[in-house]
Amino acid sequence: MSEKYVSKEHIIEYDANLQQLASSFRCGNSFIDNFLGSPIALDPGIGKTYVWLDRSESCIIGFYNITTGSIEEIKEGKIYKIGGAVHINEFAINTDYQKLLYDKQRKLYVSDVLLYDCIERIEYYRHKYLGFTFVTLSSTKEGYNLYCRNDFEKMDEDMQIPVLEDKEYECIPMYLPLDIEK
Numbered sequence: 001m002s003e004k005y006v007s008k009e010h011i012i013e014y015d016a017n018l019q020q021l022a023s024s025f026r027c028g029n030s031f032i033d034n035f036l037g038s039p040i041a042l043d044p045g046i047g048k049t050y051v052w053l054d055r056s057e058s059c060i061i062g063f064y065n066i067t068t069g070s071i072e073e074i075k076e077g078k079i080y081k082i083g084g085a086v087h088i089n090e091f092a093i094n095t096d097y098q099k100l101l102y103d104k105q106r107k108l109y110v111s112d113v114l115l116y117d118c119i120e121r122i123e124y125y126r127h128k129y130l131g132f133t134f135v136t137l138s139s140t141k142e143g144y145n146l147y148c149r150n151d152f153e154k155m156d157e158d159m160q161i162p163v164l165e166d167k168e169y170e171c172i173p174m175y176l177p178l179d180i181e182k
Contacts, residue, residue, distance in 0.1 A: 005124040007050075011117050014041060014049035014063065021053075025060045027092035029140060035090050036063055047089045050121070052114055062093040062114040066122065071134050071175060074158050084132035085175070086122045087161065091115070091143065111146050119150075119176070126178065133178055136161050138171035152176045 014036075022037045035041055041049045047067030051060045069087035072079050097110045122135055138161065139147050155161070155173040 005121050007117050007121070009052055009113060009117060010055070010057075011050050011052045011114070014051045016042060018051060018053075018060070021051075021058070021060050025063075025092075026095050027062075028095055028098070028142070029092065032090055032092045035065070036060070036092070041065065041090075047087075049090075050118070052117070059096075060094060061097050061110065062091075064091045064114065064118045065089040066118065068130070068132075069136050070162060071136060071155075072160050072162055074160065079160075082159070083134050084130070085134040085136045085161075086125070086130075086132055088118060088135065088137040091118065091137065109146075112150065115146065115150055123178070135176040135178065137174055139174050140171055144172055144174075147174050150176075 019037070019042075022041070025036050026033055036049070036051075040046050047065040049063060049065040051063040053059070054061055065088070067087050067089055069085040070081050071083050071085055073082045074080075091114070093111045093114065100110045102108045102110045102113050119135065126132060135152075137147065137152070139152075152174040153176070155175060159173075159175070161173050
C-alpha cells in the first residue's frame with residue numbers, strides 16, 4: 001500500500017489557493033455552496049475537503065468533506081455505540097456536471113465517480129490508519145438515489161448518527177456497512 005492515497009481523477013485536498021474557484025461553484029443547494037466558500041471547508045477540526053478539478057484547473061467539478069463519526073443504536077431507552085464511522089459531511093457536484101454520464105456503457109455518472117473516489121479514500125484510511133465499520137452521511141432528497149444505487153442504506157429507526165447537523169434541511173440519515181460481503 002502506498003504512503004499516500006492517489007486519486008484516479010484530479011481530486012485533490014482543498015486548500016486556500018483554491019478558494020477563488022469555490023466562489024463560482026454552484027450545486028443547486030445554497031447551504032452546500034456556502035460551505036465550500038467558507039473558512040470551515042478548510043478547518044481540519046471539521047473534516048478534510050477534497051475537490052475534483054477539471055483538466056484546466058479552472059473549475060471545481062465536485063467536492064466532498066469527510067470526518068470521523070460513529071453509529072449509535074437505541075435499545076430500551078439507552079444509547080449504545082455500535083461502530084466507528086467516517087462521516088461524509090458534504091458531497092456535491094457542480095450543476096454543469098449533474099446527471100452527466102461519465103461512462104455511457106456502464107451507465108456511470110460523474111457523481112458516481114466522485115463518490116467512488118470518496119469511498120476508496122475512506123477505505124485507504126481505514127486500512128492504513130484507522131479502524132471503523134461504517135460510512136455515514138445525511139442525504140438531501142436530491143442525492144438519495146445516488147447513495148441508494150451505491151449500496152448506502154437508510155438508517156433503521158433504532159439507529160442514529162450522534163450529532164445530526166442537517167435536521168433543518170430534511171436530510172435522510174444513511175450508512176454504508178464496509179464489512180458486509182455482497
